Amino acid sequence: MSWRTSAYLPIKSPHIGSSSSPPPTSRNGNTSSAYSNTSNPWLALARSRLVLLLAVIGCSLLALVSMRSKTVPAEVREPRRPVNSFEGLNEGLLNLLEPVTLRQFVLEPTTIEWRVPSSQEGPVSWSKAELLPTRAANLAAYHRDLADNPNISPTLINGEPVPRHKIRVFPRTIRLDDDVSYPEDGDLLFGMTTTVKRAMMMSELWTRWLLAPDAPSTDSTRAASSLRPACMILLSSQEDPDDIEDLKRMLKSRSLPCGVRTSTYERYEVRVLDMVPQFTAYAVELGRSFKWFIFNDDDTFWLDMRALRRMLAKYDPSTPLFVGATSESVNQLQQFGRMAFGGAGMLASAPLLHKMNNNWDECYKQFRQIFGGDEMLTRCAALAKGATKQTVTTEEKGLHQFDVPGDTTGMLQSGIPFLNLHHYLGGSWVHLFGYGSYLEDFAQIRLVNQAAAFLGGDNMFKRYVFGDGRWLLVLGYSITIFEEKLKKDMLREMEHTWYEGYRLSYEDRPSIPERRGDEGKPAKQTFYIDGVKVLSSTSAMFTYAQADAWYEHMASEDRVRIEVLWDGGMDDTQESHRHPRLYVR
DSSP states (O other): OOOOTTSOSSSSSSSSSOOOOOOOOOOOOSSSSSTTTOOOOOHHHHHHHHHHHHHHHEEEHHHHHHHHHHSSSGGGGGOOOTTOOTOOHHHHHHHHHHTOOOOEEEEEEEEOOOOOOOOOOSEEOOSSSSSOOHHHHHHHHHHHHHHHTTTTOOOOTTTTEOOOEEEEEEOOOOOOOOOOOOOOGGGGEEEEOOHHHHHHHHHHHHHHHOOOOOOOOOTTOOOGGSSEEEEEEEEEETSOOOHHHHHHHHHHTTOOEEEEEEEOOOOOHHHHHTTHHHHHHHHHTOOOSSSSEEEEEEOOOESSSEEEHHHTTTTTTOOOOOOEEESHHHHHHHHHHHHHOOGGEEEEEEEHHHHHHHHHHHHHHTTSSSSSSHHHHHHHHHHHHHTTTTTSSSEHHHHOOOOEEOOOOOHHHHOOSEEEEEOSSSSSSSSTTTTTSOOHHHHHHHHHHHHHHHOOOOTTTTTEEEEETTTETTTTEEEEEEEEEOOOGGGGGGEOBBOOTTOBBBBBEEOOOBBBOOOGGEEEEEEEEEEEOOOOOSEEEEEEOOOOOOOOTTOGSSOEEEEEEEEOOOOTTGGGGSSSOOOOO
C-alpha cells in the first residue's frame, strides 16, 4: 500500500459540528458553579452592569458604522460576488470552464449485464469526447453533423445544441436469476441498538431497504406477510415510555416493519451484545423463521436490498456463518485487530445465531468488560463457531465501516464496491460531499438516497471518464473537471482526500486541491449531486452543484450548477409529445 500526504488537506475537520455542545460542568458534574449569580449577588450585580455598559458601547458603534456607510460612494463599496461565477479558480481551470457556456448534457444509457462487483483495478469507460465542450467546439461539431445528416434535430438552448453521451449501465433494478437460490426479503431480520431520538430521525432512511418494492416470492409456500424484511429496534429500558410510544407511531406512519424492544443493561455496548437473545425472542414473537440476522448501526445505509440479497446468495445459510467487514483504517486495525465492525453490518446465519444464543451467558461473562459492542459480538460469534476473533468473519468488500475522517470524495470516486455507507452524520467522520458543500449532513444522505433509488445499487458511484482524462463523472454523486488530465493508471489508486497523515488499507495517490493549488499546483473543480427529479419511470434530471474550497463558504446561489438528463427512452405509458428531450430549470 502506498501512503502519501498533501499540504492541501486539513489534519482535522474544518467544519464546526452540527450538534450543540453541552453546558460546561464543574469537576463534580454540577452545571452550576459555587460562584454562580444565584449564590453571589454582588458578582451578579457587577456582571449586569458590565453587560449594560457593553450594550451601550455596541449600540453606539453600530450607529456610527451605519452613518459612515451612508457616506461611502456605491462605486467604492466591496462588490457582491456575481451569481454563477468561477471566482477563486486556478487560472488554468478558469480558462477551461469560462468558454463552456452550456451547462447541460444528456446521458443515453444502454443496459448491459452485470457480472462482477466493481473495483479500483476494474475497467473504466474512457472517452475522448468532452463532457461539456466549449461553445465554439460544440457548434463546430453540430454543423459537421448537420452537413452529414441534414435531418438531425437536436435540442437547442440559446442556439447551442445540448451534448448527448451514450453510456453503458447495469440494470437499474438488479436482476436475480431464477436458477440461483437467493434469500427472500422476508428471510432477513435487521436490528440496531439506538435511542428514541436517533430512531425518530434515522428511520426516514430505513425505508430505502425495509420498504423494498414488492416482488413475487420464488417460494409459493411463503405467506405474503413474510415477504417483507423485519426490523428490531433495541432501546434502553430507561427511555421515557411516552417517547417510546411516539416512536412506535412514527414507525407506523412510515409503514416500517419495525418492532421496539427494551434492554435493562445500562451500558450501550452490552446492549449490543444483548441483541443476540433479543433477536431470538423477537423472531419467536413474530412467529417467523429468518435465514439471516443483520446487526447494524442506526446510521448504516444499505444502498440496494437486491444487491444485499445477491451477495448473500453466495453463502449457505444452513451453516454457521458470520459475514461482515473490518475497518478501512490502518489505525483502527492496529488498535483493535481484525474483527467485524457494526457500521458495516454483521450478518449472522440462523444456525450461528442459535449457537450464539445458547452460549450467551458465557459470552456475557467473558466479554462484558470489553471496550466495544462490535468486539463483544465478534468474540461471541467466534466462541460459538470455535474460531478466533481474527478468523471468524467472512469478509465482504462491499461492506463498509467507513472509518474515514474528513473528505471521502476520493473513496466514493474510487470504483470500489458499495453495498452500504456509514458515519455520514455529525462531521466527526465522513464528509460525503467534501468540505465544500453548503448542505447539512442529512440533506446530503437524502440526495444519495434519491439517486440510488433511481439508478439502482450497481450504477450508484459508477465511473466514466470524458475529455481523455479531463472529466470524471461518478453516477449519482459527482462531476469533476481536472486542470491536469487524469492518466489511466491514476484510476487504480484512491485519491487521498481525507485527513492528512491518516492511512487507509487502499492504494492511494496524492490529493488534488479543490479549485486552487498553491505555487501553481494543478487543481480540480468538483460538482456534487444537488437535486434529483424523477421525470418518468425511465428518465430523471440530476443537478450537480459546484463545491468550494473548505475555507470559502460560498452561498448556494453563487454556485455554478450542471444539469444532467438521464434519458432512458419512453416506457409503455408515454407518448413522444409528453416526453420532452431536455428539461431546463
